[in-house]
Amino acid sequence: MATKISIKELDSQFAKIRGLDLVIGKVVEAGEEWSEPVGPTPYPDITALRGWDQRILARYPPFYSPLSDFCEFCTYGKCDLTAGKQGACGIDMEAHQGKWSLLTCVMGAACHATHAHHIVEYLIKKYGEDHPIDVGSEVDIEAPLIRLIAGIKPKKLGDLKEVLTYLDNQVTQLTSATATGQEQSPIDYESKALHAGMLDNLALEVADIAQVSALGLPKGNSDTPLVEIGMGAIDKSKPVILCVGHNVAPGSEVINYLEDKGTYGSVEVAGICCTAHDLTRYSKNAKIVGPISRQLMFVRSGIADILIIDQECVRADVVDEARSVGTRVIATSDQICAGLPDLTDKTPDEIVKALLTDTPAVLVRNPAKVGEVAARAAIEAAPQRKSEKGLKDEQVLANTSRCTLCRECTENCPINLDIGYAVNAAKKSNLEPLQKIFQECIGCGRCDEACPQSIPVLSTINAASTAKIKEEKFTIRVGRGPIRDTEIRNVGRPIVMGEIPGVIAFVGCSNYPGGNEDLAKMADEFAKRRYIVVTSGCAASDLARYRDENGQTLYEKYPGDFDAGCIVNTGSCVSNAHPIGAVIKIASIFAKRNLRGNFEEISDYILNRIGAVAIAWGSQHQKAMAIATGANRLGVPVILGPQGVKHRRAYLGRSEDNEKWMVLNARDGKKVYGGPAPEHLLYVAETIEETMVMAARLVMRPNDTPKGRMIKLSNYINLHKQLYGTMPDDVQRFVRAETDLPVTMKDDVIPVLKERGWKPIEIPDPTLLDRMVLRRE
Amino acid sequence: MSAKITSYETAEIRGPKLAFNLTPENCGRMLMRSKRLLVVVGGDALKMKVADGVDVPEVAARLARNLGGTIVASPGVFKAFQSVSDVKLINMGLEDAVNRLKDESWKGFDGMGAYDMAVFIGGLYYFQSMMLSTLKHFAPNQKTISLDRFYHPNATFSLENLTPDKWKAGLDAMLQLLEAKK
Numbered sequence: 001m002a003t004k005i006s007i008k009e010l011d012s013q014f015a016k017i018r019g020l021d022l023v024i025g026k027v028v029e030a031g032e033e034w035s036e037p038v039g040p041t042p043y044p045d046i047t048a049l050r051g052w053d054q055r056i057l058a059r060y061p062p063f064y065s066p067l068s069d070f071c072e073f074c075t076y077g078k079c080d081l082t083a084g085k086q087g088a089c090g091i092d093m094e095a096h097q098g099k100w101s102l103l104t105c106v107m108g109a110a111c112h113a114t115h116a117h118h119i120v121e122y123l124i125k126k127y128g129e130d131h132p133i134d135v136g137s138e139v140d141i142e143a144p145l146i147r148l149i150a151g152i153k154p155k156k157l158g159d160l161k162e163v164l165t166y167l168d169n170q171v172t173q174l175t176s177a178t179a180t181g182q183e184q185s186p187i188d189y190e191s192k193a194l195h196a197g198m199l200d201n202l203a204l205e206v207a208d209i210a211q212v213s214a215l216g217l218p219k220g221n222s223d224t225p226l227v228e229i230g231m232g233a234i235d236k237s238k239p240v241i242l243c244v245g246h247n248v249a250p251g252s253e254v255i256n257y258l259e260d261k262g263t264y265g266s267v268e269v270a271g272i273c274c275t276a277h278d279l280t281r282y283s284k285n286a287k288i289v290g291p292i293s294r295q296l297m298f299v300r301s302g303i304a305d306i307l308i309i310d311q312e313c314v315r316a317d318v319v320d321e322a323r324s325v326g327t328r329v330i331a332t333s334d335q336i337c338a339g340l341p342d343l344t345d346k347t348p349d350e351i352v353k354a355l356l357t358d359t360p361a362v363l364v365r366n367p368a369k370v371g372e373v374a375a376r377a378a379i380e381a382a383p384q385r386k387s388e389k390g391l392k393d394e395q396v397l398a399n400t401s402r403c404t405l406c407r408e409c410t411e412n413c414p415i416n417l418d419i420g421y422a423v424n425a426a427k428k429s430n431l432e433p434l435q436k437i438f439q440e441c442i443g444c445g446r447c448d449e450a451c452p453q454s455i456p457v458l459s460t461i462n463a464a465s466t467a468k469i470k471e472e473k474f475t476i477r478v479g480r481g482p483i484r485d486t487e488i489r490n491v492g493r494p495i496v497m498g499e500i501p502g503v504i505a506f507v508g509c510s511n512y513p514g515g516n517e518d519l520a521k522m523a524d525e526f527a528k529r530r531y532i533v534v535t536s537g538c539a540a541s542d543l544a545r546y547r548d549e550n551g552q553t554l555y556e557k558y559p560g561d562f563d564a565g566c567i568v569n570t571g572s573c574v575s576n577a578h579p580i581g582a583v584i585k586i587a588s589i590f591a592k593r594n595l596r597g598n599f600e601e602i603s604d605y606i607l608n609r610i611g612a613v614a615i616a617w618g619s620q621h622q623k624a625m626a627i628a629t630g631a632n633r634l635g636v637p638v639i640l641g642p643q644g645v646k647h648r649r650a651y652l653g654r655s656e657d658n659e660k661w662m663v664l665n666a667r668d669g670k671k672v673y674g675g676p677a678p679e680h681l682l683y684v685a686e687t688i689e690e691t692m693v694m695a696a697r698l699v700m701r702p703n704d705t706p707k708g709r710m711i712k713l714s715n716y717i718n719l720h721k722q723l724y725g726t727m728p729d730d731v732q733r734f735v736r737a738e739t740d741l742p743v744t745m746k747d748d749v750i751p752v753l754k755e756r757g758w759k760p761i762e763i764p765d766p767t768l769l770d771r772m773v774l775r776r777e
Numbered sequence: 778m779s780a781k782i783t784s785y786e787t788a789e790i791r792g793p794k795l796a797f798n799l800t801p802e803n804c805g806r807m808l809m810r811s812k813r814l815l816v817v818v819g820g821d822a823l824k825m826k827v828a829d830g831v832d833v834p835e836v837a838a839r840l841a842r843n844l845g846g847t848i849v850a851s852p853g854v855f856k857a858f859q860s861v862s863d864v865k866l867i868n869m870g871l872e873d874a875v876n877r878l879k880d881e882s883w884k885g886f887d888g889m890g891a892y893d894m895a896v897f898i899g900g901l902y903y904f905q906s907m908m909l910s911t912l913k914h915f916a917p918n919q920k921t922i923s924l925d926r927f928y929h930p931n932a933t934f935s936l937e938n939l940t941p942d943k944w945k946a947g948l949d950a951m952l953q954l955l956e957a958k959k
Contacts, residue, residue, distance in 0.1 A: 063876050065907035066914050069792030082794045083917035093914045412787050416902050418828070450787065513901065642820075645872075645907040652876045683872060686820030686904055687853025690870050724868055725856045 034153045039598030042151025043166050046173050046195050052600045053191035053633065055768050056607070059660045060632075060651035060681040062190050064097035067648055071096050074180040089180050098189025099178055101629075101649045105196035106174045108626025111312050112203035112574065113167040114335060115246055118311070119207050120160050122249045122367060123214040129158030135212045136219030138484040144584035144595060145205040145577060149198060151597030157214065160206050167206075170199050190649075197629030198599075204627070205577035212481045215252060217281040217571070220482040222560040224569075227280045229288040229544045230472035235268050236303050239382035241374050242327075243271040244295060244318065245310035246573055248278035250332040253371025254308070255283050267378060272298065273313045274537055274572035280478045281571055288476060290545065291510040291538035292620070293443040297462050302326060305378040305385055306355075308370060311335040312573075313509075313621060317445075319361050326385065328377055329361035332370050337363050348372045356380055396434075396463045400426040402453040409457050412450035415440070415513050415643065419447050419457060426464060434464035440515035442618075476544035477555040479536070479571020483582040485589060487562040491532065492590030496609050498708015500564045501715050502699030505534040505579045508616030508624045510542055511643045518688045519617045520546035523554055523567060525692060529715055530564040531699075534579040538618065540569045576627050583610050583636060600769065607635025608663065608674070608766040611699035611712065615691060617641035632681045637698045639691050640684045651681035655730055663702055663766040669776035672764045674702030675733050689723040696720075697734075702766035706739035714742035717749070732758040782937055785902055785927030794913065796923065796935035801947030804922055805954040807934060811894035813885065814846030817874055817908075819900025820853040829926060829941035833899040834858055836924070836948055840896060841865075843955040847886055849874045854899065871900060875908045879916040891919075897932065898924040906931055924948065 010017040041048045070078040071087045079087030086092050091099070123131070133154050135142050143154050150163050174196050177183040183192065211217055218224045234240060243251035251271060258264035270287040271279045272295050279286035289298050292313050299307065299318055302325030309318060311333040319338050322329050331338045340363040343351045351373045354362060364370050400423050407420035417440055422433035438461050447457035462469065494500040504526045506519060520543050527533045535543055543554050550557075558567040562582065570578040587593045587605045595602060606612070614631055616624050619640045625647045628638040632651060640647065653660060655676040663674035677700040685691040696716040704712060713734060720728045732753050735741060737760045741749050767773065782798050784790070799807065808814065822833035834850075834857040841848045841864040849867040850858050858866055867874075867886050877883045884890055895912070897905055905923070909931035912919050923929035926944040928937050939947060 063872065063911070064915065065911045067907070067910070069794070069914075080792050081914070082792050083914055408787070411785055414903070416786075642901050642904045645904050648907075650872060652872065654876070683870070684904075686851050686871055686901060690820065690852040693852060694870070723856070724852055725859050726868065729868060 034596070036594055036596045038151055038596050039594060039601070041599050042597030044149065044599060046170060046177070046192055049195065049599055049633070050188075050191050052603060053194050054187065056633070056681065057187055057190055057651070060653050062098065062101065062186060063650040063652045064094060065645055065648050066093060066097055067646055091184065094186045095184055095189065097648055098186035098193070099183070102174065102183075102189045102193040102196060103178050104622045104647060105193040105200065105626040105629050106171060106178065108621070108623035109196045109200035109203060110171050111623050112200050112207065112626070113164070113171055115311060115574065116167070116203045116207040116210070117164055118247055118333065119249060120157060120164060120210045123210050124157050127157065127214045129156060131157045131214050133157065133159070133209055133213045134219070135209050135482045136484060138486045139220055139482050140485050141585050141588060141595075143205055143209055144581040144588065145202050147595040148584055148597070148599055148602055149202050154209070157210060160210055163202065163206050167199055167203055170195070193629055194633040197626050197631070198633050199630075200623070200626035201577060201580050201630035204574045205581065207574040208481065208571070208577050211248060211278065215248070215282055217278070218478060218480045220480055220484040222480065224478035224480045224560065225284045226475040226477055226555060227284055227287065228473060229290065229476045229541060230474050231289055231294060231298055231301070232470045232473040233287050234270055234289060234303060238266055238268040239378040240268045240270065240304045241306045241308065241378045242289065242298070242304035243269070243275045243279060243308045243310065244273060245314050245333070246274040246312040247310040247333065248275055248282060249367040250308050250310055250370040250374070251275055251279045252282045253367045254374050255279070255286065257371040257375045261375070263375070263379070267375060274574070275310060277479050277537070277540065277572040277575070281481070284478060288541055291541040293441070293510040296321060296443050296445050296458060299327065300325060300459055300462070302385065305381040306330065306374045308332060308374055309336055309338070312623065323360055328355045328381060330355070330370055330374055331361070331363045332365060332367065334365060344369070348376065352376045352380070396426060396431070396460050397429065399455045399460050400424070402455055403427055404453065406452060408450040408452060409447035412446045414444060414446060414511070415442060417441065423455065423457065423460065426460070431464040434461050435468055437461050438465035438468060439517075442511050472545070474544045474547070474553050475555055476541065476553070477560050477569050479540065479569050479575050480560060481571055481575060482578050483562045483568070483585065485585065488582060488585045488589045491563055492586045495586060495611065496590055496703065498611060498701070498704035498712055501529065501531050501712050502611035502613060503532045503534060503579070503583070504695055504699075505612070505614040506539045506543060506617070507536055507576055507614050507627065508539050509618045509620035510538045511618040511620035513642045516542035516545050519543060520554060522615065522617070522688055522692055524548060526695070527554070527558050527565055527567050532562060532564055533558070533567045534562070534570060535567065536570045536575045536579070537573040539616070542618070543567070573623065579612075580631060580634065580636070583612050583634070586610055601772065603633060603635045604767050604769050604772065607768070609701050609703040610635070611701050611704070612636050613678070613695050613698045614638045615695060616644060617691065619644040619647065628682060637678045637681050637683070639694055639698070640682070641691070642684065642686050645684045649682070650684055652683065653679045653681070655679050655733060663764055663768060664770065664773055665762070665764040666767045666772050666774050667765045669773040673761055674764055674766050675700070675736070676730070677701050677734065693719050693723055700734055702764055706737065706763070709734070709736065709740040710742050713740060714745065717742070717745055727752055732756045736761050736763050782928055784930050785938055786906070789906055789930065791930040795930045796928065796932040798928065798937045799934045801936060801951040802954060804924060804934065804936065805951035807922060808840070808844060808894065808896065809955065809958060811844060811846070813890060813892045813894070814841070814844045815878070815892040815895045816841050816846050816848045817871065817895055817897045818848060818850045818854060819871055819897065819905050820851040821901045822851070822854045822899025823857055825899060829944060831941070831945050831948060834861070836952065837898060838864055839952050840955070843952070843959050849886070851900070871904065871908050875911050878919055879912055881916070881918070893920065895919060895921045896924055897921060897929070900925065902927060905929065
């Protein structure tokens with residue numbers, strides 16, 4: 001931010017000045033000015049968008065499901081907040097849940113902001129502050145979130161530093177609001193949670209455009225290569241380096257070192273979680289073991305010679321687990337020092353020697369050094385790895401013989417898998433139930449901790465599934481990064497008009513209620529129905545781990561364009577910025593709305609016009625909640641799978657509350673009924689049937705053209721009939737005129753409308769913002 | 778001898794307000810007092826027939842039929858109710874349904890007033906637990922009974938943890954009691 005003072009001519013007793021430009025703050029060089037006018041909220045502070053938040057929260061109030069009855073935040077407590085009781089500080093359960101909501105989102109935002117810091121600092125150190133931001137020749141709007149929120153147009157890596165400073169400041173302020181004696185209103189907590197979500201989304205974009213620009217990751221091309229994914233895809237005959245986490249810097253340096261030495265082909269570099277995505281974006285020869293649910297399983301196999309952990313989504317027991325099977329560990333991030341000795345200042349020779357002798361787990365906070373050390377140590381350690389360390393069949397049977405069918409494992413399973421029954425069946429030499437558990441298991445290992453007989457349950461599940469693990473070899477299309485402006489030009493109009501029924505993003509973690517197949521089946525169904533399907537992170541990995549009836553993975557089956565009937569993998573967690581950025585770009589490119597510091601107007605546009613919905617079927621981490629909440633502030637609804645209920649908060653509308661669905665018609669300023677479109681902003685569904693029908697409903701927007709609404713209704717009614725066997729109870733709320741009705745469904749729907757007293761309504765030019773009214777009658 | 782009542786999920790430890798543990802017969806007696814009953818059937822209901830031998834949609838239908846109640850079925854199991862024609866049936870997700878139940882001014886699906894008792898059965902344990910938590914905290918006057926096989930501390934009343942056989946037999950006994958009284 002800078003203030004510019006221009007003095008054309010000054011003649012005073014002190015000085016004579018002519019043509020002086022004085023800039024206080026950041027110096028803007030000639031030709032760098034951005035002509036787009038600055039909107040009302042560049043770099044919004046924590047209350048700048050409170051008015052917008054209050055508008056959306058009035059329509060979608062927070063719905064809380066407390067996970068505990070107590071507040072334990074200060075030494076007054078524990079305080080029982082059950083059923084309206086206040087704690088010793090005066091807080092009640094609703095505000096306490098608001099505080100949890102904010103804390104969750106702040107944790108997520110802080111993770112992504114820190115990640116962005118680390119990657120930007122690393123890249124600046126390596127490539128310099130002046131390295132250009134370049135995310136592709138067909139991407140003019142290089143940073144839609146930064147333009148929208150910060151109000152700047154970053155041109156080089158150094159420009160991202162001021163966005164990081166803003167993130168630091170805001171995250172600190174939000175964290176402060178969670179302390180005892182600070183914020184107290186649930187709605188204000190939620191407004192701040194929405195702010196944290198927005199910051200999270202901003203941080204995603206900073207991190208990803210920096211690495212796309214400097215590391216040469218794909219720049220929005222649709223035809224990125226297919227690479228291997230799966231535990232069975234890892235070539236155990238080679239030295240294996242496993243990278244776990246989210247920051248690609250150390251892993252990319254491993255590849256750099258191996259390439260420099262000409263030995264890349266002889267070493268397997270693989271990853272789990274989002275680092276894995278970014279490794280394959282960096283090099284198509286890297287492999288993905290799988291999503292976070294495969295972390296403990298694969299580490300315990302002992303296949304990895306070196307485990308590199310960076311930041312986020314790293315299990316707290318991974319160092320001990322790795323060491324117990326002889327895998328050497330290199331921690332690389334300030335965020336996870338893991339109690340390890342810091343050898344950053346030692347020479348590579350010294351670190352390699354330590355790793356291979358008396359210090360098998362170390363902290364090295366220098367990515368380039370990690371690259372060399374990991375590569376050399378893996379090559380030296382591999383011959384010592386005789387075979388996998390997993391259990392053999394006979395050990396499985398021996399272990400299961402101790403099972404007393406107490407079902408402690410079942411009762412501790414977060415998704416209630418009947419592990420006890422399966423272990424007991426194995427006792428009778430029937431491994432099939434354990435193999436079924438393997439398919440659905442989220443890999444958390446809580447069953448191990450629960451077993452009073454000390455049966456290593458998770459390892460037993462793995463061992464029973466050896467054949468399945470070997471078969472676990474699929475293909476995934478490498479994350480492509482941004483959505484190209486040229487694609488937005490093609491699909492912007494049909495999306496806004498509703499002719500493409502919607503954009504459905506499958507995102508989030510792998511904490512599914514019953515395995516990854518459900519996720520893949522949903523994505524397959526929506527792609528078949530010609531929605532634009534987008535995916536990222538662990539969800540993108542899990543979509544790959546499924547073959548249809550013809551033996552194809554979804555990435556083999558569908559093209560990677562941002563277009564109807566395609567499946568786009570944008571990449572890692574931070575690549576979630578791109579589907580969010582795409583809806584912002586639609587407002588800019590198709591509707592010619594200014595982005596610069598203009599958050600409220602763009603959100604209003606998206607909420608009322610762009611049929612985008614995200615599905616986080618396996619949401620687990622605070623980051624997932626932060627991303628979702630950021631999307632919500634922008635007007636994008638999100639559906640969580642059932643485990644998402646433990647995030648404790650949803651934003652729910654009430655379809656029958658007509659007053660809440662009134663919008664302003666921008667054409668004349670009149671308040672008109674826009675319908676419950678979208679009905680919810682954040683909803684937790686129990687089953688895939690509910691999720692699919694809900695998604696088809698949530699893509700409807702007040703602005704849909706008759707043709708667009710016809711296509712959306714056609715999918716909604718069809719899915720409802722297919723999955724529930726009936727006409728939707730609320731179909732009358734979504735039909736504005738008979739022209740909205742799908743031709744082939746008219747005979748079915750019109751009698752229902754008559755029976756329910758339906759009357760046609762005007763299709764508005766909808767807005768929630770008074771200032772967007774063009775003319776008043 | 779005393780028995781410790783624990784929740785089904787080991788870590789689902791709750792505060793001072795815990796569900797009263799009732800036998801199935803006592804649940805039946807409690808339900809008979811209800812004037813406005815809502816039966817909430819969760820998305821795991823169909824799996825229970827396979828795992829535990831209990832036909833949850835059938836149990837829900839008999840309950841609603843005998844007590845003049847309304848059934849709200851989670852969309853994932855709604856199809857199983859297609860043959861039920863003599864009971865008011867609503868297709869709605871649990872979160873949507875609980876969002877209405879917690880609203881004291883809500884007049885019910887028929888506009889006739891609040892439900893004095895909400896029966897929960899057939900839900901994913903952890904999901905249903907959280908829905909009951911919402912009601913416990915934000916609708917303290919809304920009475921809830923869990924008829925699931927596992928103890929739900931967040932309900933007002935709940936069955937204890939039962940074996941599949943005992944659960945099935947208990948539900949049968951409860952329904953027979955209701956049908957006999959009718």
